[in-house]
Amino acid sequence: MNSKKSEYTGSGLTRRGFFAGAAGAAALALDQRLALAQSIASGRTALTVDDIRGWGHIPGVVDIGDNENPYGPSPAAVRAIAAHMFDSNRYDDDCVRELEEAIGRHLGFPDPEPPASRFALSTLPIYSECSSTFILFQVALHYGIRDGSGEIIEAEPAYGGVSGYVQEYNRITGSEVTLRRIPTTDEFRHDLDAMLAAVTPNTTLVVITNPNNPTGTIVPRAAIERFIVELPSSVTVLIDEAYIDFVREPGYQDCVELSQRYPNVIVTRTFSKIYGLAGTRIGYATAQEGLIERLRLFGNSQGLGNVNARAGIAALTDYDFVRRVLRSTNEVKDWFYGELDKLGLRYIPSHTSFVIVDAGTDGAALVSRMAARKVMISRLGMATDPRVRNFIRFTMGTPDEMQVALNVLREELSA
Numbered sequence: 001m002n003s004k005k006s007e008y009t010g011s012g013l014t015r016r017g018f019f020a021g022a023a024g025a026a027a028l029a030l031d032q033r034l035a036l037a038q039s040i041a042s043g044r045t046a047l048t049v050d051d052i053r054g055w056g057h058i059p060g061v062v063d064i065g066d067n068e069n070p071y072g073p074s075p076a077a078v079r080a081i082a083a084h085m086f087d088s089n090r091y092d093d094d095c096v097r098e099l100e101e102a103i104g105r106h107l108g109f110p111d112p113e114p115p116a117s118r119f120a121l122s123t124l125p126i127y128s129e130c131s132s133t134f135i136l137f138q139v140a141l142h143y144g145i146r147d148g149s150g151e152i153i154e155a156e157p158a159y160g161g162v163s164g165y166v167q168e169y170n171r172i173t174g175s176e177v178t179l180r181r182i183p184t185t186d187e188f189r190h191d192l193d194a195m196l197a198a199v200t201p202n203t204t205l206v207v208i209t210n211p212n213n214p215t216g217t218i219v220p221r222a223a224i225e226r227f228i229v230e231l232p233s234s235v236t237v238l239i240d241e242a243y244i245d246f247v248r249e250p251g252y253q254d255c256v257e258l259s260q261r262y263p264n265v266i267v268t269r270t271f272s273k274i275y276g277l278a279g280t281r282i283g284y285a286t287a288q289e290g291l292i293e294r295l296r297l298f299g300n301s302q303g304l305g306n307v308n309a310r311a312g313i314a315a316l317t318d319y320d321f322v323r324r325v326l327r328s329t330n331e332v333k334d335w336f337y338g339e340l341d342k343l344g345l346r347y348i349p350s351h352t353s354f355v356i357v358d359a360g361t362d363g364a365a366l367v368s369r370m371a372a373r374k375v376m377i378s379r380l381g382m383a384t385d386p387r388v389r390n391f392i393r394f395t396m397g398t399p400d401e402m403q404v405a406l407n408v409l410r411e412e413l414s415a
């Protein structure tokens with residue numbers, strides 16, 4: 001999906017270049033050692049980007065731009081990948097059904113009937129695919145776009161995956177699917193009242209990203225349910241719960257149950273965030289059986305490879321890893337908030353693995369300046385809303401990655 005892990009072009013550093021340059025690295029290493037010795041002597045830690053060894057990444061880059069899991073993939077998933085890679089010569093007839101059954105257990109669904117035959121698909125109202133992105137696009141294509149037209153409502157700022165896809169669809173096919181981006185509230189929460197007021201007889205699909213990316217905000221399930229009840233049942237509601245595992249509000253209820261009670265509601269999730277499996281590309285949707293059947297029809301039947309599906313099954317019960325990721329993410333986030341407070345920078349408290357910060361200066365330019373210093377942050381989802389022109393988004397990396405990112409941010413802001 002993303003070549004920068006093996007090839008960093010921003011400064012001309014490539015994996016090949018890195019190794020080729022290793023012979024000449026002695027002077028650099030000496031410099032680094034001197035700097036370290038000085039910092040130890042002075043009692044200050046002076047980590048620089050050159051000290052960073054990001055998991056799954058070339059050294060010397062702080063990559064906290066894509067909301068990936070900085071703690072690596074779930075170890076249980078890695079063990080499953082190792083155990084099953086030698087079976088790759090076989091069609092694995094059971095792996096996708098077993099993954100969907102494992103997701104069913106994870107969501108607390110009743111056990112399904114045993115499979116009727118070797119090739120039987122899952123009878124659960126769960127549909128897994130190669131990434132939640134693929135499912136978002138499928139939903140846009142098959143529920144948002146009707147006969148080349150339709151009207152799709154999405155908040156602003158928000159993830160915008162569906163809106164981006166539909167813009168491309170319009171461009172390539174010459175269609176005129178309407179996109180309505182509805183500003184979030186002053187606290188950057190989905191403004192469900194305004195979204196409801198924007199519905200017209202042509203509306204086909206409403207997208208709610210909850211928690212929202214990039215704002216990190218949540219809306220209560222009760223408010224989402226009121227919204228669904230008010231909406232004509234011909235309008236599909238897509239609730240993207242990519243970051244639901246990171247919500248910090250005690251007792252917060254997700255929308256899976258709504259997806260089983262209302263025939264027009266689809267909830268999507270991903271293994272890319274909490275389980276650290278972004279490269280493995282596993283996402284799923286849950287909805288009533290009719291919707292799931294249609295998604296399956298338009299999907300890539302048994303599209304997940306056996307190695308990926310088995311990794312997903314293992315990750316779902318890797319509770320130690322999930323606990324560790326949550327604990328570390330929250331500790332880093334709280335520390336980061338404190339540092340931002342010291343800098344006097346405004347941020348939006350987040351229920352996700354990332355935080356957006358008002359840098360008080362043009363966000364896009366700042367992201368480029370930090371990238372030139374090999375600190376990759378992002379403005380994804382903030383392209384058009386003028387309220388977030390100065391905002392930048394930090395994925396919560398490891399403590400070292402965050403320390404370096406903060407040092408570089410501080411220097412850039414005082415330059």
Ligand SMILES: Cc1ncc(COP(=O)(O)O)c(C=O)c1O
Nearest residue numbers: 131132133159213242270272283
């Ligand atoms: C809100 C949201 N939805 C969906 C995705 C895509 O996830 P996946 O890796 O499953 O395609 C992302 C990825 O960053 C996201 O932020």
